[in-house]
Amino acid sequence: MNTLNTSASTAWQGGRRRIHLQDVGPRDGLQMEQAFVPTADKIALVDLLSTAGLAKIEVTSFVSPQAIPALRDAEIVLREIRRAPGIVYTCLVPNLRGAERAIEARADELNLVMSCSETHNLANLRMTREQSFVALTAVMALAQQAQVPINVSLSCAFGCPMEGDVPPDVVLDWAARFVALGARGITLCDTTGMAFPTQVAALTRGFRERFADTELTLHFHNTRGMGLANVLASIDAGADRFDASLGGLGGCPYAPGASGNVCTEEIVHALELMDFDTGCDLAVLLEAARRLPALIGHDTPSQIAKAGRRLDLHAPPPDFETWRARAAARG
Amino acid sequence: MNTLNTSASTAWQGGRRRIHLQDVGPRDGLQMEQAFVPTADKIALVDLLSTAGLAKIEVTSFVSPQAIPALRDAEIVLREIRRAPGIVYTCLVPNLRGAERAIEARADELNLVMSCSETHNLANLRMTREQSFVALTAVMALAQQAQVPINVSLSCAFGCPMEGDVPPDVVLDWAARFVALGARGITLCDTTGMAFPTQVAALTRGFRERFADTELTLHFHNTRGMGLANVLASIDAGADRFDASLGGLGGCPYAPGASGNVCTEEIVHALELMDFDTGCDLAVLLEAARRLPALIGHDTPSQIAKAGRRLDLHAPPPDFETWRARAAARG
Incomplete structure (x- = not known):
């Protein structure tokens, strides 16, 4: 007997809705790597990603x-990539000095970061x-003077690995302070993979209201295997923009061995099958993902890179x- | 601007709905392993799983x-486990000889298997x-004579790695033939990880109607990272019973290196956070999962075993x- 809800939910039907994907691999992925990826290879990787529809x-x-010596070539990379029209080339900026460098190197957007958790902010940013x-606030004033848009990434928006749960109102109140200062965008970051779909749907809906x-960008890690489910819950609650990382790069220091960011090619593969419009060319993403092991010296968490698309x-x-x-x- | 659906979908709210989880690790997991797990260790593993609420x-x-030499101790294992009341101890049975052995060893249920894909059935079962x-049909007649219930697992219900898509009506028509013969249950198996949520919701709804x-049991592999999303889509369409494998054991020969069955402890962790009632004790499952690497000689795909629960x-x-x-x- 079936007593469960059998309504035909739109959660599983993309209906060609547009989802914007943002690859954070060259920053969030490579910063975690032991090996220094040569500058020319970084530029080639970004240039390839620029043809993938992100x-x-x-x-x-x-x-x-x-x-972070792994990203010591920030200026050269940002200056030498071939920028494709329509793509926003953003850069993480921790402070005023970083903002000056990023503006000088013509970043399209500055991505600032702080944590919703006092303990995590102290531990991570001191x-x-x-x-x-x-x-x-000072960084934003500088960026506004230079007319460079600002995105603010709020870490631990779905929980802190040291404090535990972070109340949704705390997250939304920090967002409000940056929105009031003129931030174009806010990213809710599941920094250590604590988000789960129920919570994601509620916080997304709260943000949207x-x-x-x-x-609004959602930034999930697949640390506990809930990455795609969180993306779908967030879409169902009104989000249409997600960070993801080529190859699923970008681990979490609190969960060694567990998976990193949600994997760009896995998310694109799943969303396109569900009839969402990601605008992305999966073949290009797979080509880029398959270059990664040679660049970083080890395998990636990407399951699509291993198993191929469902109809391969x-x-x-x-x-x-x-x-x-x-x-x-035998007849 | 938000033009997406913002309705508060019940897909992300368990509301204490009961979900039945079935661990296939001792069979589907261990049969893939190179190492022979000693019989006493198999029995201890099943006995521990018997306390986990599956x-x-x-x-x-x-x-x-x-x-399959890895499971050459089938009789001893089935005879010597301590059976807990309320748990169904099922066994895979490929043919009449297997059914005789399983009935003799007092299996609670026989799980038969064939493929919805002609090519896969020929390749796998010749x-x-x-x-x-x-x-x-002959196996079912024997089981019915012995009053042992039958479940039929239909492989490639969501696609065949050699043929590609398998039409839903083909799947449901094979199910119908076994239901007509008196099968108590049908498992729709995503044998090589080709299922995606849209398809899963539609086939689940079709089966239920x-x-x-x-x-109805759904059996998903996480080969392409869609395991949990498929479980949720299936629940939303009316399913309440899922196979999963402790540690995520059980690879797919067509996708070496990709993940195996959906991981029992990951599914329980996610569903309980979403307020579903799995009846399972996650602490026991984690204890069992952490025994696996010593038994099988290698790491498992379980991310919860590595990262812990979200509030650890x-x-x-x-x-x-x-x-x-x-x-x-600094003030």
């Missing part, structure tokens, strides 16, 4: 080269949240025709 | 010991589908109090 690419991070906010005109068919086993003939002979 | 456990497979059906009184919190970094004091001193 809405935005996070190219690099203007952090201190001592703090400031209180209020101190971060004051510092980022409060900030109808702000560009296989030949029958070598003895198949013999078996078929024998079966036919 | 609805059903697929204990072993009564195949030829030459064909019979046409009609030949499989005739052979399974046609066979309201048949126990971490201590702040060692220098945290220093940073906090310095931040406080």
Whole structure:
């Protein structure tokens, strides 16, 4: 007997709705890697991604080269990529010095970051949240002077690995302060993979009700296997813009061995099958994803890179025709 | 601007709905392993799973010991496990000889298997589908004589890795033939991980409309990262019973390196967070999952086993109090 809900939910039907995908692999992925990926290879990777139909690419991070040597070539990469029309080339910027460098190198957008959790902000940025906010206010003023749009990424929006749950109102109140300062977009980041679909649907809906005109991005990690489900729950609640990382790069320091960001080619593969319009060319993404192991020196979490698309068919086993003939002979 | 559907879908709200989970790891997982897991360890694993609140456990497979030496101890395992009340101890049975052995060893249920795809059935079972059906008809007659209930697993219900798409009517027509013969349950198997949520919702709904009184199980693999999303789409369309495998064991020969069955502890973790009632004790499942690497000699795909539950919190970094004091001193 079936007593469950059997309504034909639109959650599983894309209906050609447009979903904007933003690849953060060149920044969020490569910053975690031990190996320094040569500058020319980074540029080639971004250039290839520029042909894949993404809405935005996070190219690099203007952090201190001592703090993250993997991205010490931020200026050169941002200057030398071939920019395709319609794609926003964004860069992570931790502070005023980084903002100056990013603006000088002609970033299309600055992506600022602070945490919704006091403990995580102190652990990660060594400031209180209020101190971060004051510092980022100065960065925003500089960017506005230079007419460069701002996105603010709020870490731990779905929970803090040290504090636990973060109340939704805390998240939305921090968003409100940046929206009031003129941020074009807010990213709700599931920094350590604590988000789950029920929570995601509620927070997305809450954000949409409060900030109808702000560009909302959701940034999920697949740490506990809920990445795609979170994307779908968020779409169902009104979101249409997601970060993802080529190959699923970008681990979480609190979950060694677990998967990183949601994987761009897996999300595109799934959403296109569901009749969403991602605008992306999966073949190009797969080509780019298959370059990664050579660049970073190890395998990636991408399952599509291993298994192929669902209709990438296989030949029958070598003895198949013999078996078929024998079966036919049995009548 | 938000032009997407913002209705509060029940797809993300369990509302304490009961979901029945069936662990197939001892059969579907271990049969793929190179190492022979000692019989006593298999029994201990099943006994531990029996305390975890699962609805059903697929204990072993009564195949030829030459064909699958990993499960050559089927009789001993099934006879020596401690059976908990309320749990169905099922066994895979490929043919009449297997059925005789399983009935003799007191299986609670026989799980028969054939493929919805002619090519896959020939490649996997070396019979046409009609030949499989005739052979399974004899097995069902034997089981019915012994009053042992039958479940039929239909492979490639969501696609064949050699043929491609399998029409839903073909799947439902094969189900109908077994339902007409008196099968208690049908499992729609996503044998090689080709299912996607839109398709899953439609086939689940189609099955429910046609066979309201048949126990329906969905069996997904996470080969292309869509496992949990497929489970949720299926629940939303009326299913309440799923196979899963402890640790996510059970690869697919057509996708080496890709993930196996959906992972029991990941599905329980996600569904319980969403307020579904799985009846399962996640702590017990995690304890069992963490035994697996020692048993099989390698890591498992389980991300929960690596990352822990979402509220398994971490201590702040060692220098945290220093940073906090310095931040406080800055005012």
